[in-house]
Amino acid sequence: MKKCLMIIVLSILAVGCSNTNDQTVINQKIIPQKLTVISESQDKLVSVLADTNIEGDLLDGITLKIRDQERKFQWKTVSNPTYYPIVLSENIDNDPDNEVVVILTTGYGTGMRQSQVHILKQDFTELSVDDPLQGIKRYIKTSHVKEDGKQIYSLALNNRDFKKEFAESEAGQWFDDIVFGNIIGYRVQDKHLIAELPAQVSPGLFLGTVEAEYQVKDQELIIGSVTFSEEN
Template sequence: MNNRTRRLAILASAGLLLAAFYLYRGADDPAPQAPSEPSGQTQQQPGEGKTQQQKAAPIAKEAKTGAAITAEEEQNGMYKKLVLEVNGVQKPFDWSNVTSPSYLPEMYALDMNKDGKDELLVVLTTGHGTGVRESRVHVLDPEALTETAVDNPLETIRKHMKTAVTDDGIDIAIGAGSSSVRLDRQAFTSEPANWFDELGFGSIVRYEIRNNELVAELPAQLSPADFIGEATLTYSYRNGRYSPYRLEFTGGSASMMLPVD
């Protein structure tokens, strides 16, 4: 084979190798695709694509003000981090409520401070069980979503009501003795050994609306298993807050009522 023939053979071999190389690359790299025709669907733009979280369903509503409450968290039988929404305006509160359908939040629209405008009352249940119900109440301006303080009914009972449990019965006084009564021992069937030294209040606290007024009800406990009456406190707006203005006690044959300051 002369030199010219040898050079032609080398060039032919190189050409075959180069063609094989491009065929190999073409198998790995797909050919460019022509632009697709519009499908009629909205195309995702750069920076988009995060799916918005589905809005939580309300756990309570109030028709008159359009208020609704949703919960950001649910764990261990409790709704937590509640969000109040009125007319599209939302505000989170560090509130909680049990998840039991029988004890979901309650809301009322009521002119509590007698200014001609309704306030929004929110009643929450934070615990419940046999002989137990823990409740909280909040009063808000439904436009500004600002809250006005509500006095704890237990503080009013401690201040204005004195009780003493003896072997002979139960002595109850409201307002420094201005109204008092004795409940005879014979009215109760439980063992005196299980009686408290004084009536207990606070294991059950209920709130409701009566005659367009906020009312707190606290059953009176003689022993862990015995409730023998009830203290009822009626609220009004005074000095920039909501405070009880009347304290009543009913139990057995006793019925007492006294204005409180």
């Protein structure tokens, strides 16, 4: 009789453990993302969605919707609504259909703003985009000297030389040479993608801005020309 009771008790305990484990599994189920439209094109045909109910500085895993089709990408953009993505529907090649341009901000701060651009066909095929920082290095030469309490920076581009002198007291920190890449921006103008790279001489001072204009070649955007505009 005692042996029978023991078997019954063990059976009850086993069932209880099984239920507990099942409950644990249920509790560990992944909660579906609640996607919110954070940006859209002016014509409303393209939108960017993300789960904004997360902690942290970055929204990770972006869903792109083109008309009634969606696809998720492992893109990242900052969670600050001020810097939500820019979404454009622009024709930047010779095809009849517009391309989708998505400009993401991946970081920002004092004297720094990092952007990333994605160009896609309407079937979600992504075009390769030449790295603007590496691309402009093929076109420009820079130099820096310090003379008589002045910081002198020079930039040579397209057979032109740009030079500017700064008083030592204008900044608390001076770069050893002109710095590119702390700030990178993008825009579309006259059906061309343009990358903007300010030429920094200190965290808060600039010589001007280098602009790289892209051309479409096959399934790739390459830098076709580079210009420089001096800081006023």
